[in-house]
Amino acid sequence: MLTLHHLDNSRSQRVLWLLEELQLPYEIKRYARNPQTMLAPAELKQVHPLGKSPVITDGELTLAESAAILEYLIDRYGEGRLVPAADSPDYRRFRYWMHYAEGSAMPPLLLKLVFDRISTGPMPFFFIRPVARAIAKGAHKAFIGPQLKLHLDYMESELSKSPWFAGEEFSVADIQMSFPLEAARTRAGLDASYPRLSAFLKRIHDRPAYQRAVERGGPVMPGR
Known part of the structure; x- marks a missing residue:
């Protein structure tokens, strides 16, 4: 199952939005920011060494960085949707x-x-x-x-x-x-x-x- 590790009020909202546009099955695991520092919690480092969001896991794959995740999702699951023709x-x-x-x-x-x-x-x-x-x-x-x-x-x-x-x-x-x-x-x-x-x-x-x-x-x- 594809899982989005989602930090409140962060770039991972873009990944969540694309998942909804593609109507893919996924799980969401939410993380809250530290109210004093506004940084991500330490638990995210258990998912990715940088401890930042967005991060997805898809089977054995763990992938960070917004653009890399969006491109991965659209390449693997998009079926030609939401991307212009490659020769245009x-x-x-x-x-x-x-x-x-x-x-x-x-x-x-x-x-x-x-x-x-x-x-x-x-x-x-x-x-x-x-x-x-x-x-x-x-x-x-x-x-x-x-x-x-x-x-x-x-x-x-x-x-x-x-x-x-x-x-x-x-x-x-x-x-x-x-x-x-x-x-x-x-x-x-x-x-x-x-x-x-x-x-x-x-x-x-x-x-x-x-x-x-x-x-x-x-x-x-x-x-x-």
């Missing part, structure tokens, strides 16, 4: 967005999360807090903010070419792209000023499989 331009776009999501879109979002926590988190000495806040503010103004705007503008522009990231049809690339966009909506200024990205999020939220995944795995609020 849409397939090249599909592969691009599968890598762009974590390789380009997520790093500035993670930097913003880290620096926001530096500026607002507890400090061992009260006189350090103004220094930390100044460093975080400088990093955001000089690099993080401009990078976030660059990527949001780029993704907004790309969705002017087609309603979905890899073309006219919904694909696994849209599932992969959902997490950085959910994160951007939560903490990086993705609002009504980006109408195509906002419409994309509404379309995915309206999908029955997405709604079933939320029912099973909980809401997606990256960074909270």
Whole structure:
């Protein structure tokens, strides 16, 4: 039996969503974050040495990393669904967005999360807090903010070419792209000023499989 090791409010929601889209039989084992550190519990290291989620087990196979898991599931169980034809331009776009999501879109979002926590988190000495806040503010103004705007503008522009990231049809690339966009909506200024990205999020939220995944795995609020 295929098992998803699912961490609350994490990238594993994408895997859960794909499982629902494909209507595959699976088991879900849920893990809760540490309420102080927000890190995954130590039990996940019994499944994979890095102790992170998502992780799936399928027979003798244990596989981590979102894109690798999504590609494995679609290659083994997809039967041609949710992937453009291999000889089409849409397939090249599909592969691009599968890598762009974590390789380009997520790093500035993670930097913003880290620096926001530096500026607002507890400090061992009260006189350090103004220094930390100044460093975080400088990093955001000089690099993080401009990078976030660059990527949001780029993704907004790309969705002017087609309603979905890899073309006219919904694909696994849209599932992969959902997490950085959910994160951007939560903490990086993705609002009504980006109408195509906002419409994309509404379309995915309206999908029955997405709604079933939320029912099973909980809401997606990256960074909270």
